Amino acid sequence: MKYSESLTREDKVDMLYKMMLIRGFEEKVEELFSLNLIHGSTHLYIGQEATAVGACRALNKDDYITSTHRGHGHCIAKGGDVKYMMAELLGRKTGYCKGKGGSMHIADMDIGILGANGVVGGGIPIATGAGLSIKMRGTKQVVICFFGDGAANQGSFHESLNLASIWDLPVIYIIENNLYGMSMGVNRAVKVERLADRAKAYNIPGIVMDGNDVIEVYDTVSGAVEKVRNGGGPILIESLTYRWRGHSRSDARAYRTREEEAEWRSKCPIRRFSEKLMSEGLLTEEGFKELEKRVEDDLNNAVEFAKASPFPDPEDLLTDVYA
Amino acid sequence: MREITFAEAIREAMSEEMRKDPTVFVMGEDIGVYGGAFGVTRGMLAEFGPERVKDTPISEAAIVGSAAGAAVTGMRPIAELMYVDFATIGMDQLVNQAAKIRYMFGGKAKVPMVLRAPCGAGRGNAAQHSQSLEAFFVHVPGLKVVMPSTPYDAKGLLKSSIRDDNPVVFLEHKMLYNFKGPVPEEEYTIPLGVADIKREGRDVTVIATSMIVHKALNAAAELEKEGISVEVIDPRTLKPLDVDTLVRSVKKTKHVIVAHEAVKTNGFGAEVVAVLVENAFDYLDAPIIRVTAPDTPVPYSRPLEDDFIPQERDIISAIKEIL
């Protein structure tokens, strides 16, 4: 039986809502960035929503994830609160990291989010260590380690997968292959046909999934979670997807064609899922409009909350360096 | 004289050396079509082609190490890191390999490579993309370390770095890339290990590096109105350090402020203070003051980041305190 068959209508609508919330959040971030209310750099997850939502739906609250520079989607999918995320991006004291971390460092230890990461490949050993700790503490938690195709060329990837394989650690490594690491096409950056093939080097399962199909992601990751939770050792999953926006704001996208972008837009994970739910009679046009309204309200509230929040005090600069 | 930006000066230095010497080439992440994260290599792919302007995967250990390997076997690579923060990933190759090969091999090899990297805060890039790590490199015998503050210096020093037969770490403050300054059309070089007196003065010497040189110059202009005459010296090369120029100035002004953007403890300023205590103690009329960032990671939130970075006002108050 497929895991998704036991999802209720509410579950599925909530998954759609989460995907829409991620997209709306990113569009809001874009807007606030151009108003200079957010500074630094932000890397938007638009186009990849199904991977984070489908994968995190397979997890429990006390399971862990590690994320990346493109982390807003993972955070929302794992249960992060857009109010505290927005406040963090606006550099406010009420943000997830008291304004000290910003977009690339959002973390919520209470729901297992071990941080976005500014260092490509930086989260992979951390996830591996969390897996080690789960094993030593004897709990039944699992870890999902999210990272990009570009990160799969760091030594930290290879060293971590090897370690996790020899120690049978409960970690699911999900490569979000969105075809590019900044301007570097994955076809220029690696010689293997599929990144999942690298699992062979560590004698662990390597699975490829359609990262724009939230149900396929949910089924694939649920299967992996069940195995891993029962001591089956690590699994590598390659999720095929696409980032719609430039790498960051300054990206002129000279390394890819507008045709390619249009082709991937036609595979929009949100539209695909909402149309599916409608065709299955689980969602009406009206219900969809309500979701849109809910997303808008939630994000407006988040922005209000963030704007009304104070900036950190000068003394805050010096705290939190040591425990 | 024509004025060009810091980024253009660096590009000119690389391009001129590449036209003259076929063994010089550049490699790094997104330096080809993308032109580098800060646009420094823009246009170089078109002139030199992908064999000499090499896009690499995201693999800093291999970028640094393969530069060393190519250098030791007859090439003169310029490796670009996207941020100096990621030098940590290539640190074994830089510190244990590139820096020591000549010595360990009894002087029978040379490693003529340049490692260029943007450093510094000011763009809201937070803790993993904003550091000033020059002290790491200065601490390693076998490495030379250059940290220019103007387009003129950047060009002349980079050309010398490329021609140097040793590994040179070349640190470019990211807030300087768009800074314009006079650079002659004619060829010139600036030798490594020679400081520059950026402004002559009688009452106090400010020894500053990189971005902070400009803040020191502003502070000096401000204090001139109050009749305080400030000498500003930029060492330009941190290793080897031009001790003579520093000592000569101290003998004249008898008061010293050392200013840099890096954190205080064990920062480059500590070395400068030690050198002056060893070589000019008898001439000092007051204890040396360091103006630096506090001992914290770089915070994201704008007001905190502003507080973190040493500002003109901090230099002014230090000068008033010492006189």
Ligand SMILES: Cc1ncc(C[n+]2csc(CCOP(=O)(O)OP(=O)(O)O)c2C)c(N)n1
């Ligand atoms: C160690 C390191 N090197 C380089 C960078 C600069 N950088 C940030 S994101 C990125 C591309 C990452 O590509 P990928 O892993 O495929 O993730 P994506 O951006 O596609 O989500 C690069 C080169 C970095 N942050 N960390």
Ligand SMILES: [Mg+2]
């Ligand atoms: Mg990618």
